[in-house]
Amino acid sequence: MATAIKKKKSLVKNLVRFSVNGTAVELEIGTLPHQVETAHTLAHTLRETLGLVGTKVTCDNGACGSCTVLMDGKAVLSCMTLTVECQGRSITTIEGLADPETGRLDPLQQSFIDHTAFQCGFCTPGMIMSAKALLADNPSPTEADVKEALSGNFCRCISHYQVLRAVMATAQGGE
Amino acid sequence: MAEVYRFIGKPTRRKDAVEVVTGTTQYLDDIRFPDLLHGKVLRSPHPHAIIKKIDKSRAEQLPGVKAILTWQDVPDWKGGTPRVVRILDRKVRYVGDAVALVAATSAQIAKEALGLIDVEYELLPAVFDVEEVMKPGAPQLYDELPGNIVTPGTPAFGHSCLTEVVMGDVEQGFREAEVISEGTFGYENIPNPIPPEPPGAVAIWEEPNRVTLWVSNQASYLDKILLFHVFGKKVEVRTHGAACGGSFGTKLMSWQVQTYATLLSRATGRPVKIIFSKEEHIAAFVLRPGSRMQARVGMKKDGTVTAVSGTWLVDTGYYSATTQAQVAVGCGEIQLMTRCANWDLKTAIICTNRNASGSVRGFGGQELKCSFIPVLCLAMEKLDIDPVDFIKKNYVKPGDGYFWRDGLWYTYRGIDYSDAMDQGAMRFGWREKWQGWLKPSSVDGSKRRGVGVGVHGNADIGEDSSEAWVRLNPDGSALLYSCITEHGTGQRSNYVKMVAEVLQLPMERVTVTPADSLINPFEYGPFGSRGTYAIGSAAIAAAEDARRQLLELVAPRLDAKPEELETVDGVVFVRDSPERKIKWGAIGYDRTVMGYGRFDPDFTLANCMITFVEVEVDTETGKVDLLQVVNTTDVGQIIDPPGLEGQLNGCLGSSGIDSALFEETILDHSSGHILNANMIDYKWRTFSELPPIDNIVLETPVASHRFKAIGVGEVATSPGPMAVLMAVSNALGVWLHEYPVTPERVLKALGKLPAMTRTGGAQ
Numbered sequence: 001m002a003t004a005i006k007k008k009k010s011l012v013k014n015l016v017r018f019s020v021n022g023t024a025v026e027l028e029i030g031t032l033p034h035q036v037e038t039a040h041t042l043a044h045t046l047r048e049t050l051g052l053v054g055t056k057v058t059c060d061n062g063a064c065g066s067c068t069v070l071m072d073g074k075a076v077l078s079c080m081t082l083t084v085e086c087q088g089r090s091i092t093t094i095e096g097l098a099d100p101e102t103g104r105l106d107p108l109q110q111s112f113i114d115h116t117a118f119q120c121g122f123c124t125p126g127m128i129m130s131a132k133a134l135l136a137d138n139p140s141p142t143e144a145d146v147k148e149a150l151s152g153n154f155c156r157c158i159s160h161y162q163v164l165r166a167v168m169a170t171a172q173g174g175e
Numbered sequence: 176m177a178e179v180y181r182f183i184g185k186p187t188r189r190k191d192a193v194e195v196v197t198g199t200t201q202y203l204d205d206i207r208f209p210d211l212l213h214g215k216v217l218r219s220p221h222p223h224a225i226i227k228k229i230d231k232s233r234a235e236q237l238p239g240v241k242a243i244l245t246w247q248d249v250p251d252w253k254g255g256t257p258r259v260v261r262i263l264d265r266k267v268r269y270v271g272d273a274v275a276l277v278a279a280t281s282a283q284i285a286k287e288a289l290g291l292i293d294v295e296y297e298l299l300p301a302v303f304d305v306e307e308v309m310k311p312g313a314p315q316l317y318d319e320l321p322g323n324i325v326t327p328g329t330p331a332f333g334h335s336c337l338t339e340v341v342m343g344d345v346e347q348g349f350r351e352a353e354v355i356s357e358g359t360f361g362y363e364n365i366p367n368p369i370p371p372e373p374p375g376a377v378a379i380w381e382e383p384n385r386v387t388l389w390v391s392n393q394a395s396y397l398d399k400i401l402l403f404h405v406f407g408k409k410v411e412v413r414t415h416g417a418a419c420g421g422s423f424g425t426k427l428m429s430w431q432v433q434t435y436a437t438l439l440s441r442a443t444g445r446p447v448k449i450i451f452s453k454e455e456h457i458a459a460f461v462l463r464p465g466s467r468m469q470a471r472v473g474m475k476k477d478g479t480v481t482a483v484s485g486t487w488l489v490d491t492g493y494y495s496a497t498t499q500a501q502v503a504v505g506c507g508e509i510q511l512m513t514r515c516a517n518w519d520l521k522t523a524i525i526c527t528n529r530n531a532s533g534s535v536r537g538f539g540g541q542e543l544k545c546s547f548i549p550v551l552c553l554a555m556e557k558l559d560i561d562p563v564d565f566i567k568k569n570y571v572k573p574g575d576g577y578f579w580r581d582g583l584w585y586t587y588r589g590i591d592y593s594d595a596m597d598q599g600a601m602r603f604g605w606r607e608k609w610q611g612w613l614k615p616s617s618v619d620g621s622k623r624r625g626v627g628v629g630v631h632g633n634a635d636i637g638e639d640s641s642e643a644w645v646r647l648n649p650d651g652s653a654l655l656y657s658c659i660t661e662h663g664t665g666q667r668s669n670y671v672k673m674v675a676e677v678l679q680l681p682m683e684r685v686t687v688t689p690a691d692s693l694i695n696p697f698e699y700g701p702f703g704s705r706g707t708y709a710i711g712s713a714a715i716a717a718a719e720d721a722r723r724q725l726l727e728l729v730a731p732r733l734d735a736k737p738e739e740l741e742t743v744d745g746v747v748f749v750r751d752s753p754e755r756k757i758k759w760g761a762i763g764y765d766r767t768v769m770g771y772g773r774f775d776p777d778f779t780l781a782n783c784m785i786t787f788v789e790v791e792v793d794t795e796t797g798k799v800d801l802l803q804v805v806n807t808t809d810v811g812q813i814i815d816p817p818g819l820e821g822q823l824n825g826c827l828g829s830s831g832i833d834s835a836l837f838e839e840t841i842l843d844h845s846s847g848h849i850l851n852a853n854m855i856d857y858k859w860r861t862f863s864e865l866p867p868i869d870n871i872v873l874e875t876p877v878a879s880h881r882f883k884a885i886g887v888g889e890v891a892t893s894p895g896p897m898a899v900l901m902a903v904s905n906a907l908g909v910w911l912h913e914y915p916v917t918p919e920r921v922l923k924a925l926g927k928l929p930a931m932t933r934t935g936g937a938q
């Protein structure tokens with residue numbers, strides 16, 4: 001009995017801490033409604049617990065890229081990442097790209113607008129985050145690099161051609 | 176040559192662009208509701224069974240479960256055409272059919288509860304093939320549909336709804352023919368458009384008989400009307416159309432998920448949300464209809480088609496909602512592409528024990544042509560007719576007539592598309608690449624290239640009715656009332672653009688109402704390619720009406736006649752002495768001006784899309800690569816160049832061209848299960864596999880509305896699949912007649928794997 005209580009206590013105290021778009025987040029791990037369950041995906045936590053619904057879930061199965069966010073600058077599938085794995089990490093979502101002070105859009109976002117690089121727009125946040133990770137890593141990608149980096153992003157409307165132009169225009173030495 | 180406008184024809188920023196790129200667009204699942212419950216659906220693991228017993232007691236014990244509904248708990252509401260499909264029934268008719276609905280405080284609890292519902296089934300024999308299902312003694316899906324044949328025609332298109340193409344004298348036509356070809360071909364891979372956003376609904380029931388729904392649909396006003404009828408005309412329905420994360424026709428109606436949410440909200444008194452999982456989306460939402468056609472075609476050396484006869488069998492899965500409409504439109508479309516005096520084409524829609532087919536981009540015509548063009552090709556081969564010449568000769572010309580979906584005869588008053596076809600052929604290099612039937616355009620070791628062409632067109636561009644209001648405000652802004660959800664075509668912004676052009680207001684000063692059925696007038700919705708002409712006409716007419724009223728109001732103040740006035744940027748002035756001017760504000764702060772516009776159906780115009788493809792087939796592996804695509808069309812006047820480009824590029828995915836290459840829904844005929852109901856096993860095109868696409872768009876003014884434009888977006892997917900089949904056949908030198916052209920089928924056709932059993936041939 002005593003050990004059970006102890007265990008419960010320590011679970012309640014169990015916290016996962018990470019940052020989202022520069023803001024520190026501290027969440028209890030547990031099974032109560034306000035807590036993060038160990039089975040919760042980052043996509044779930046972002047959308048349902050933190051209310052950041054800009055991250056879209058299409059397949060919830062690691063197949064489509066629409067839930068892509070940045071973890072320490074690298075693109076990850078938030079539907080395949082457990083929230084408890086985010087301990088100490090820095091997460092960036094689509095909501096975190098515009099300048100928080102001025103509201104000015106990230107050049108990549110602006111380029112997506114200028115090239116109408118979307119149709120229904122449901123895949124777009126994921127596309128932008130994947131492209132963002134690529135450009136951080138490789139500021140002057142070739143078209144082939146962009147295609148490779150975005151090859152995990154499903155777009156049923158076929159916005160690919162316009163997305164490609166939008167990303168290339170933002171790349172260094174682009175349009 | 177198109178006219179020059181201030182906004183029309185120029186690339187302008189989508190009104191929702193900032194929201195889309197910042198992730199703030201509100202799709203259905205992004206809207207927050209207080210006190211929300213989550214719904215889940217228990218689905219049948221059997222393709223055909225009677226529910227003998229359901230025990231929900233264990234599930235009801237689960238904390239957080241608020242309601243569990245089975246067929247015994249729900250009213251006798253019915254949907255489908257005819258109305259035979261109960262929301263929950265004692266009988267299940269496909270793997271995935273709804274057995275019970277659960278509402279709980281979280282999606283997870285609802286899901287857990289599903290596993291605690293005990294169901295006892297009495298299994299019935301199931302049937303999956305259109306011809307098997309019509310045989311005497313075959314299992315019957317509905318008492319109301321003897322022989323599993325769905326009642327032809329849809330009340331939506333009137334009592335004379337087109338169900339066949341019968342005219343002239345086919346016997347005489349076949350006597351005049353120089354070649355007769357026949358065969359039975361199909362387009363039966365039931366591809367799934369799979370928009371990224373899954374189907375869903377949120378419902379809030381208010382006693383005694385009112386429901387408000389948030390829907391993620393292509394046509395939210397129509398949902399209101401449809402549900403009103405499903406609910407036995409006893410429930411008042413209001414719909415809010417959220418941004419729609421892709422539809423491709425499939426979310427034309429989502430009445431089932433909407434009724435599930437409604438029933439659960441009615442049972443719990445709380446808002447209920449249901450969002451399908453991707454597996455449910457693929458296995459229990461909308462597929463393309465299956466199409467199989469036995470046809471006979473008579474042709475002359477010059478490409479004249481002398482007779483067409485045959486039977487078109489359409490597999491609609493376990494029920495039909497729109498299939499009759501698709502058959503009606505398909506029957507119209509086949510006439511648009513085949514100028515022929517003698518027809519005897521019969522149709523039948525059949526129910527089988529699989530997930531239902533429904534509305535998909537290409538709406539009947541794509542399915543029909545994918546089965547019919549192979550028969551035409553056999554005749555063209557015998558006569559050595561170039562398919563581009565054939566299409567040019569046989570696509571509808573001004574003055575031609577056709578029976579359209581309502582069974583009435585219409586005389587075509589649009590343009591001749593020959594010019595567009597020529598330009599497309601030129602850009603593609605057709606004359607250089609075409610070597611004749613079953614001849615590759617080039618061979619390099621095991622790599623063989625071939626070319627193909629397909630055509631599709633639809634007189635739906637002027638179908639159904641639309642209404643709009645435009646309100647002019649004294650501050651020099653305008654508001655368009657139009658019940659349109661944005662589903663990816665950019666049309667919400669395009670109507671703003673049309674209104675801005677009529678009123679000569681900057682686009683920033685024109686907004687459009689949310690798609691709320693309570694505040695907006697009637698709108699059928701952006702089906703087919705009707706957006707530009709039909710919906711656009713209503714918006715334009717409303718803006719013109721408002722403008723007229725405004726000018727009449729201020730004319731006395733300017734001491735002029737209304738017809739002497741112009742308005743630009745919220746200022747009215749006398750055309751010949753612009754210094755005599757007055758701001759819109761002159762109407763007074765206490766007044767607005769409301770213009771009304773309406774569009775009534777017009778079936779005398781049709782669009783046209785021709786797609787050229789080049790493929791490379793590896794005869795060692797059987798793999799087919801798409802090397803080049805050229806789409807060519809004439810839209811009268813481009814409204815928004817990047818939006819149009821997006822629509823045309825859409826030819827690839829959403830069960831378009833790729834449905835001939837690799838997209839298919841794999842149904843296991845022994846268990847009735849769909850084997851690839853996830854996005855890993857259902858193949859889709861990635862960035863690394865993009866072929867170059869050229870879109871040739873001509874602008875020959877057409878007598879539609881004041882901007883002389885027609886829509887074309889829907890049909891982009893349709894000509895491609897048949898073009899691919901033709902191209903692969905030409906590359907290999909043998910006919911391939913099944914979709915998609917998987918490596919296995921290619922190797923079979925080459926005799927490298929055991930032969931296939933399909934029949935067909937020319938006399």
Ligand code: FES
Nearest residue numbers: 058060064065079
């Ligand atoms: S939703 Fe995460 S990969 Fe599809």
Ligand code: FES
Nearest residue numbers: 119120155156157
């Ligand atoms: S824009 Fe619709 S899925 Fe990509």
